[in-house]
Amino acid sequence: MAHEHSHDHVKGHAHAHGHSHDSAPPATPDSFDEAAHQAQVQATFDLYRRAALSSNQRRRADFYALPKRHRDLLPDYNSLLREVDEKLQVNAELVQRMIEANPFPPPEDAALDAPAPTDADHERLRSTLRQCVRDWSETGRNERDTAYQPILDSLASCFSHLSPSEKAEIKVLVPGAGLGRLAWEIVRAGFSCQANEFSLHMLIASSFILNNCSTPNEFTLHPYLHSFSNIRSREDLLAPCLIPDVAPSDIAGGEAEFSFAAGDFLEVYGDAPGSWDVCVTCFFLDTARNVVAYLETIHGLLKPGGLWINLGPTLWHFEADRDSSSLELPLEDVKALARKIGFELSDEREVKTCYTTNPLSMLRHEYTAAFWTARKV
């Protein structure tokens, strides 16, 4: 089995498109200076420690600005802030290790042209840390079970007649692969798989986990320190999360290949020949500015009769972005479009799942995600 985390298909740019409402979408590829972006992302990782401690320092300053009578009613608040500081330092060590292993370091001098990290950049990094929980921790198991398992089950049942070495010949593409767990699970199930991801934050974190983590539960992350809202108790706020839950290198043997391609989906696969057996899209379609182009590209890259498995919502990422064009279709219109483009849909259903949710939080964002499998006709 070749298990390499190759970044050799670099085309286009790496962008964050965290699956949340409030992350400002990035600029369009055209308006983009690659080196400056790399420098800005590098600076975001480098500044994590300072930005996180500074947010907590704001809390401390606000506390000391309260009337003494109020402070006296909160005798343990200061010690809570101290504990948060300590655990932010633990996070910062992990973030520092990730950026030290950055497979896409900016060229020298690029920092001169790079804008300073914005609030949105810092939020993209925090979102990447939440992705670590989703993809590579025991805490994320429920999300993975609800979102990835229907896909893995569908794959397994479609190819159950194949021998292990025949399975390893099946080429699966996972665009929008994030931190790579779904692609990794597909390889573990015996298929060859290429993960594709655009976000440089994600690429840095996934490279670190896949290439630099050797034993389970090697690193500690405290993922819930960045917001005190909707938290039941101090323990919940401070809770640790161990990553990775598995040894990433421990993919059961066989000839299956695993690769990771960095770059924009449309740029990397837009004119790909129909050479893929399967395309798996999980929380991906709605990252499109133009979902027609996404569906055409998926159709084009598949072999005749090839399989497309989709699971995800229609939270159109560029709907609120004034600097980008955006096409937002109701779910039923997406399906009608897929049929027009040349897919035969089956096993259509809805799956309730979350995305980088804190399971301890008193606020829960639950998606009713659409699931289907489709054949290229």
Add this chain to the structure above:
Amino acid sequence: MAHEHSHDHVKGHAHAHGHSHDSAPPATPDSFDEAAHQAQVQATFDLYRRAALSSNQRRRADFYALPKRHRDLLPDYNSLLREVDEKLQVNAELVQRMIEANPFPPPEDAALDAPAPTDADHERLRSTLRQCVRDWSETGRNERDTAYQPILDSLASCFSHLSPSEKAEIKVLVPGAGLGRLAWEIVRAGFSCQANEFSLHMLIASSFILNNCSTPNEFTLHPYLHSFSNIRSREDLLAPCLIPDVAPSDIAGGEAEFSFAAGDFLEVYGDAPGSWDVCVTCFFLDTARNVVAYLETIHGLLKPGGLWINLGPTLWHFEADRDSSSLELPLEDVKALARKIGFELSDEREVKTCYTTNPLSMLRHEYTAAFWTARKV
């Protein structure tokens, strides 16, 4: 029964603090020009039609910028946008009626000093329209049943021994009253009630509904046109909602009084004598910059032995606001604080509920809200 929607306790300022993550919190009262704010809010209502149609026009422009081959795959998209335009016009008529009845019109010339409405202002108005659905439509019934009913049940059981005219002597205060439905239900249950609200958007909408709507289902609103994300079908996107579901003037007889006080809770009630029998806080505590001051004020305004009923999350509204101080406590710390201030808590439990959620949406934000009743000791 005196049922007047009096706005005669105006102190402080009216602000939006929509219960959502992404609405930028307003400035602190101190930094605030009242007349300019009134003019800005008035302008936001006045510009609703143009802003809404312009968002939809952006969709049309983006569609026409697609390659013709892509447009041909979406033959019905244009007619969808046309229908959305038509229904936005229906919304705009309601918004226009609301602002024509504005009980807080800006002084002449105030518009000269007022900043133009920002994206956040437009979002506050859209959030106010979603509040209309929550408080005054059949669509909002589930949210009201889950959030208001536990409070109404608790009130009813605490005062079940009273005669109707004794009940009418019980003075209930509802700060953060929003569009007033909970306060209205409390009056309908026979208690005297004062609603208090700070947001001028809310005050304009609640005044319109309470004073200008005479018959059930008088107005049509299409509340889901502003975002195409997480929508299953065209029908769901275009769905109408009739308001109000009841005739607001139709509160069953008796001597109970109903009043509406505009202004900041701390400014209006900060030094109030202990003259209230009950304080009801529903999705309110976390609007505090300083929750200690809120709890002190609730304690101060109650009679000895007075009752405090709370239901809500701890989504601290000012946590991300750089221009405001903010104190964010885990839920358990809020309860410990309440005990220190002089409350005896009972009936503590958790209640699952939503807040201005589109029940048809494929994305659901569900709160595990904290409920308790407390006695001033």
